[in-house]
Amino acid sequence: MEQFSAVAGAHFLALLIPGVDFFLIARLTLAHGWRTATGACVGIATANGVFITAAFCGLSLIANPALLDVIEGAGGVFLILVGIAFLHSTGVLHIQSGSPTNRVSWSRSLILGLASGLLNPKNALFYVSLAAAVSRSSSTVLAFYGVWMFVVVLAWDVFVAILLGSARALAGMKRALPWATKIAGGFLLLFGAGMIARVAADALL
Numbered sequence: 001m002e003q004f005s006a007v008a009g010a011h012f013l014a015l016l017i018p019g020v021d022f023f024l025i026a027r028l029t030l031a032h033g034w035r036t037a038t039g040a041c042v043g044i045a046t047a048n049g050v051f052i053t054a055a056f057c058g059l060s061l062i063a064n065p066a067l068l069d070v071i072e073g074a075g076g077v078f079l080i081l082v083g084i085a086f087l088h089s090t091g092v093l094h095i096q097s098g099s100p101t102n103r104v105s106w107s108r109s110l111i112l113g114l115a116s117g118l119l120n121p122k123n124a125l126f127y128v129s130l131a132a133a134v135s136r137s138s139s140t141v142l143a144f145y146g147v148w149m150f151v152v153v154l155a156w157d158v159f160v161a162i163l164l165g166s167a168r169a170l171a172g173m174k175r176a177l178p179w180a181t182k183i184a185g186g187f188l189l190l191f192g193a194g195m196i197a198r199v200a201a202d203a204l205l
Helices: 001-014 020-032 034-060 065-088 106-118 121-132 141-162 169-205
Strands: none
Touching: 001 121, 001 141, 001 169, 020 034, 020 106, 020 141, 020 169, 034 106, 034 121, 065 121, 065 169, 121 141, 121 169
16 A cells, blocks of 8 residues: 555656646647547547556566666666656746637547657656556556556546636646646655665665
């Protein structure tokens, strides 16, 4: 339960910080409405599901403890770097609405979301890092983590699309984002440091 709380917390806090996927959802929502933007949400979640499956299945097939330690250590370093980047970020949110002309269909929105998620290498690196943190878990537990992350990504993105349909909610998000960025950065930094510390402890045994 403790491991799940740490992994789920790191995953969700990273979702809070706007990236390429977030701004795609934002532009589609502001230009074409949140219902059209849900297509991108499904596409982004599907892309994340591909990376999650690849990362978790790949690490579960590795039986060499030393290699797993190397991967976990590298994952810890990556999360620390992401955490530091978040801590140095201003967290300022700039969103410009697109033109309401040239309507985008739900299916096209889906394709845009899928492409956005698959072409973002940070997604792949992030999930490999998280997978490394739980690589010693059973296949059942790994499957649970994977399904959980997919559902959370989809639910959060749809929530963001609906939220951005409200000007008041968007203003509140802009005010809260700088604080959320700092909190997420600190948590990811500590989480990554914990992964490296665990690898170091194993090496000393």
